[in-house]
Amino acid sequence: MRLNKLIEQLEVKKLEGNTDIEINNLHYDSRQIQPGGLFVCIKGFKTDGHLYIQEALKKGAVAILASQDVNIEGATVVQVEDTRNAMAFIANKFFNKPSLYLDLIGVTGTNGKTSVTYMIKKILEEAGKKAGLVGTIATWIDKVKIDAVRTTPEAFDLQYLLNRMVEEKIDSCVMEVSSHSLELGRVEGVNFKVGIFTNLTPDHLDFHDNLENYKNAKKKLFYKTSLCNVINIDDKVGKEIVEDLKDLKTCIFTYGTTQKSDFTASSIKFTSKEVSFKVVGPMDFDIDIKLPIPAMFAVYNALAAITCCYCLQIPAEVIKRGLNEFSGVPGRFEVVPEIQQFSVIVDYAHTPDALENLLKSTREFTANRIITVFGCGGDRDQSKRPIMGEISGEYSDFTILTSDNPRSEDPNIILSMIEEGIKSTKGNYIIIEDRKEAIRYAIKEANKGDIVLIAGKGHEITQVIMDKVIVFDDRLVAIEVAREEGRL
Ligand SMILES: CC(=O)N[C@H]1[C@@H](OP(=O)(O)OP(=O)(O)OC[C@H]2O[C@@H](n3ccc(=O)[nH]c3=O)[C@H](O)[C@@H]2O)O[C@H](CO)[C@@H](O)[C@@H]1O[C@H](C)C(=O)N[C@@H](C)C(=O)N[C@H](CCC(=O)O)C(=O)O
Ligand SMILES: Nc1ncnc2c1ncn2[C@@H]1O[C@H](COP(=O)(O)OP(=O)(O)OP(=O)(O)O)[C@@H](O)[C@H]1O
Numbered sequence: 001m002r003l004n005k006l007i008e009q010l011e012v013k014k015l016e017g018n019t020d021i022e023i024n025n026l027h028y029d030s031r032q033i034q035p036g037g038l039f040v041c042i043k044g045f046k047t048d049g050h051l052y053i054q055e056a057l058k059k060g061a062v063a064i065l066a067s068q069d070v071n072i073e074g075a076t077v078v079q080v081e082d083t084r085n086a087m088a089f090i091a092n093k094f095f096n097k098p099s100l101y102l103d104l105i106g107v108t109g110t111n112g113k114t115s116v117t118y119m120i121k122k123i124l125e126e127a128g129k130k131a132g133l134v135g136t137i138a139t140w141i142d143k144v145k146i147d148a149v150r151t152t153p154e155a156f157d158l159q160y161l162l163n164r165m166v167e168e169k170i171d172s173c174v175m176e177v178s179s180h181s182l183e184l185g186r187v188e189g190v191n192f193k194v195g196i197f198t199n200l201t202p203d204h205l206d207f208h209d210n211l212e213n214y215k216n217a218k219k220k221l222f223y224k225t226s227l228c229n230v231i232n233i234d235d236k237v238g239k240e241i242v243e244d245l246k247d248l249k250t251c252i253f254t255y256g257t258t259q260k261s262d263f264t265a266s267s268i269k270f271t272s273k274e275v276s277f278k279v280v281g282p283m284d285f286d287i288d289i290k291l292p293i294p295a296m297f298a299v300y301n302a303l304a305a306i307t308c309c310y311c312l313q314i315p316a317e318v319i320k321r322g323l324n325e326f327s328g329v330p331g332r333f334e335v336v337p338e339i340q341q342f343s344v345i346v347d348y349a350h351t352p353d354a355l356e357n358l359l360k361s362t363r364e365f366t367a368n369r370i371i372t373v374f375g376c377g378g379d380r381d382q383s384k385r386p387i388m389g390e391i392s393g394e395y396s397d398f399t400i401l402t403s404d405n406p407r408s409e410d411p412n413i414i415l416s417m418i419e420e421g422i423k424s425t426k427g428n429y430i431i432i433e434d435r436k437e438a439i440r441y442a443i444k445e446a447n448k449g450d451i452v453l454i455a456g457k458g459h460e461i462t463q464v465i466m467d468k469v470i471v472f473d474d475r476l477v478a479i480e481v482a483r484e485e486g487r488l
């Protein structure tokens with residue numbers, strides 16, 4: 001597409017050079033430049049894209065999008081106020097606004113986004129639709145899996161994926177919309193049909209500073225929807241959001257476990273293998289659901305999926321069939337079936353709220369002890385560390401504190417911050433920094449009737465330690481050490 005076409009209607013501060021040129025790609029990273037591309041300079045948290053302009057030009061970039069006055073002889077430069085937003089605008093145009101050709105559902109909230117997207121995709125497929133999914137574990141274009149780098153991709157990568165979906169004749173797509181993406185303009189210009197709010201509890205306060213900013217970032221999604229917003233009103237912040245959105249024309253459907261909500265779950269029953277419940281809603285909507293995830297959060301996630309699919313006019317019996325055949329999400333309450341002498345569950349709980357819910361739900365069907373293995377990621381919100389320590393001390397019978405993804409931080413410092421919290425409880429614990437050895441300790445310790453909960457990394461198959469990325473899968477490590485210890 002021609003550059004002058006791409007920047008039409010974009011608020012431009014200054015233009016230099018010839019803009020009647022062909023742009024064959026967009027790049028926000030100079031290391032990825034291909035000849036003929038437009039290089040977008042982003043002022044980041046670590047470095048500044050403006051520093052790489054010469055490198056970009058050398059590699060064949062034909063134009064620069066910048067937020068600073070850059071004076072380069074002969075180069076085509078488009079100067080704007082905010083390059084992230086401008087990139088989103090241009091990317092949307094470059095790919096011919098793909099979100100307009102999809103029934104796009106956005107899911108936001110602290111916990112449950114991945115789980116809800118997988119449930120919705122299953123129901124959409126049951127309804128005979130060709131569905132796409134964008135999220136933490138992967139992007140799916142129908143049955144084709146593309147590895148994910150981030151939960152919500154950068155604007156250019158996102159528009160590229162949505163466009164591929166349109167080309168592949170996908171009719172509906174469900175995507176996770178992280179608070180980072182809303183704050184950093186990754187979904188600017190994207191048209192969502194339905195927006196879903198799961199819940200909001202403390203996380204990412206390193207990035208958002210406080211809960212109010214975090215909430216306001218999430219709320220941006222609900223102004224980008226054209227059909228309806230689906231909100232959990234058992235959640236305190238969900239209730240506030242419903243109030244805040246009252247003046248909006250888009251309709252709101254609420255869900256929860258009290259009769260105040262449009263879709264309500266009741267008769268909730270747990271066994272050690274599943275949860276069953278009834279969901280009633282408008283127009284005599286009434287279905288019975290059974291899910292192989294015996295946790296209260298699975299009920300909430302199903303409610304979100306059901307309410308959304310109702311808005312998309314999927315018949316109740318199709319929703320019911322889709323969910324009743326749902327087999328779970330990788331790394332979310334995933335039982336390791338190879339280990340039979342006791343139970344091992346791998347779960348992605350990496351926030352205080354998720355860990356507390358996980359432990360409380362597990363307690364409901366634990367005959368004997370809960371032995372929890374967990375840690376906290378490095379280069380992420382530090383304030384959650386002592387809180388998670390306290391929660392594990394309170395609700396587990398024994399905790400093994402270990403490393404998650406320490407990234408650039410010293411694992412022992414992260415561990416001592418978690419220990420601060422657990423020390424304030426009566427909970428028994430031990431610190432074993434090496435995650436494999438921590439899992440081994442738990443497996444050696446467990447007896448019949450015990451549950452070993454390995455939390456924090458879920459589906460992840462690597463561990464990031466400094467600049468090394470090592471292969472590490474909690475599920476496979478559990479099987480490996482159980483075999484070595486004769487506990488299979
Ligand atoms: C906090 C955050 O979101 N940071 C994102 C941000 O990084 P940054 O601002 O620090 O970028 P930077 O490293 O300073 O670089 C600035 C610019 O210079 C460019 N550059 C840099 C070096 C070079 O040689 N050449 C070059 O052009 C970079 O590509 C970038 O465009 O912009 C980068 C490029 O666009 C992103 O890769 C990066 O995501 C990092 C990897 C990240 O970890 N993000 C996480 C926190 C995140 O987004 N998480 C949410 C999910 C959270 C959840 O699910 O709960 C997500 O949606 O994944
Ligand atoms: N509705 C929910 N409420 C509270 N906790 C939940 C809920 N759903 C899932 N969880 C817990 O949170 C963990 C992460 O779930 P999931 O991956 O679905 O969330 P997410 O919002 O996609 O997370 P991320 O922000 O990392 O992408 C689960 O393993 C479970 O322990």
Ligand SMILES: N[C@H](CCC[C@H](N)C(=O)O)C(=O)O
Nearest residue numbers: 350376377380404405456457
């Ligand atoms: N989306 C979350 C995932 C955290 C997973 C946990 N294993 C960690 O590494 O902290 C984040 O990037 O903060």
Ligand SMILES: [Mg+2]
Nearest residue numbers: 113114136176
């Ligand atoms: Mg996710």
